[in-house]
Amino acid sequence: MVRTSDMHPDMARNLLSLPLPEIDPQPWIAPRPLSEATVAIVTTAGMHAHDDRPFTGGSVEYRLIPGDIDFADLRMSHLSVNFDRSGFQQDINTVFPLERLRELADQGTIAGVSRYHYSFMGAQPEPTRLEKTGEEIGRLLAEDGVTAAFLTPV
Amino acid sequence: MKPPRSLFVPFPLGRPLGSPDQPDFQRDVLLTSLQLLETATETTLADYPHDAPTTGDDPWACAVALAPPEPANETEALRDQLVEEIRQLAPWHAESLKRRGRTTVGISGASMDQIEQLATLLADFATGEEPSEGEIDWNHPMPARLKFASDDLRAFYHESVTAQPGASYPTDADLNNWLFNQTLLGTVLRQIVARMSESEDRRVSGMVIGMIPAGFARAR
Numbered sequence: 001m002v003r004t005s006d007m008h009p010d011m012a013r014n015l016l017s018l019p020l021p022e023i024d025p026q027p028w029i030a031p032r033p034l035s036e037a038t039v040a041i042v043t044t045a046g047m048h049a050h051d052d053r054p055f056t057g058g059s060v061e062y063r064l065i066p067g068d069i070d071f072a073d074l075r076m077s078h079l080s081v082n083f084d085r086s087g088f089q090q091d092i093n094t095v096f097p098l099e100r101l102r103e104l105a106d107q108g109t110i111a112g113v114s115r116y117h118y119s120f121m122g123a124q125p126e127p128t129r130l131e132k133t134g135e136e137i138g139r140l141l142a143e144d145g146v147t148a149a150f151l152t153p154v
Numbered sequence: 155m156k157p158p159r160s161l162f163v164p165f166p167l168g169r170p171l172g173s174p175d176q177p178d179f180q181r182d183v184l185l186t187s188l189q190l191l192e193t194a195t196e197t198t199l200a201d202y203p204h205d206a207p208t209t210g211d212d213p214w215a216c217a218v219a220l221a222p223p224e225p226a227n228e229t230e231a232l233r234d235q236l237v238e239e240i241r242q243l244a245p246w247h248a249e250s251l252k253r254r255g256r257t258t259v260g261i262s263g264a265s266m267d268q269i270e271q272l273a274t275l276l277a278d279f280a281t282g283e284e285p286s287e288g289e290i291d292w293n294h295p296m297p298a299r300l301k302f303a304s305d306d307l308r309a310f311y312h313e314s315v316t317a318q319p320g321a322s323y324p325t326d327a328d329l330n331n332w333l334f335n336q337t338l339l340g341t342v343l344r345q346i347v348a349r350m351s352e353s354e355d356r357r358v359s360g361m362v363i364g365m366i367p368a369g370f371a372r373a374r
Binding site (some may be wrong): 034039151 | 156157158164165166168170171172173174175177180182184185187188189191192195196197254255256257258260261293294298301304305308309310312313316326329363364365367368369
């Protein structure tokens with residue numbers, strides 16, 4: 001996220017006018033130590049493989065990003081114009097830090113990197129509409145032995 | 155979302171790991187976030203203590219002066235002007251491809267050798283012509299096609315200009331300032347938005363919000 005004081009005033013005003021949801025304490029699950037964690041990236045940056053379907057307005061479905069994807073195959077079809085794409089254009093790790101995760105795994109800081117990562121369209125007017133696909137991804141990650149999801153919201 | 159552990163990062167939207175091509179900084183952001191797995195004992199929102207790194211004290215400037223001409227009113231002439239600007243940047247885009255081994259251009263359906271055809275679509279619409287299909291295998295129908303064609307051209311411009319040698323890296327605001335105030339593409343995108351705003355077709359007028367970032371709708 002960004003400080004609202006660093007945003008364009010129009011955008012900051014728009015964000016500050018949105019209702020702030022009450023978030024009750026969540027069920028707490030004590031995780032394994034980091035050195036035993038297998039980590040997946042889940043992003044709302046609207047990324048997908050070049051030959052996959054681009055996102056469209058109101059999309060609540062997700063795109064699968066294989067862990068061995070060549071960065072040259074990644075594209076971003078996010079609809080919102082009010083966020084920076086130039087960081088992604090120069091270096092995909094700026095929003096999808098797969099190479100950084102691989103380095104942490106190589107160093108033994110984490111146990112491993114997931115075989116699959118997942119991407120949604122961000123700027124959702126009703127985030128609750130993502131609940132069903134969110135739960136679906138949770139099941140897929142758990143079945144695949146992933147113990148932590150690193151979320152990059154855009 | 156209700157994530158159990160969150161790290162607030164004071165970086166521009168779209169750059170959750172901070173800055174491009176700064177692997178040490180990116181790794182620190184990632185690790186600081188992951189370490190919450192070991193340190194947090196209840197739902198936690200922690201602050202990341204550092205701003206994103208910048209390089210050099212001098213403000214960034216595009217080394218290639220594009221000197222945008224007054225946009226032509228006629229479709230063919232405007233297209234030629236845009237194509238000329240694209241050709242001025244093309245050697246730097248080739249450099250970007252060589253250095254990065256990839257491009258993010260292609261969301262519209264255009265391949266790299268069809269980049270100049272995107273100028274035809276934009277010039278058609280900006281001058282009030284019925285946009286021609288051309289040879290591109292478009293991913294989207296009109297009017298969404300206009301948005302993704304403009305996103306592809308903006309990606310081409312950004313990738314080109316960030317491949318130029320320079321003492322400092324551009325921020326996202328630097329790049330928007332440059333593209334929307336110092337290139338013909340920026341002027342043409344404003345013309346397109348003005349035309350979209352006047353449309354009685356709400357699908358077209360509704361597309362306006364996806365074209366130009368907040369704060370850059372007016373020329374400086």
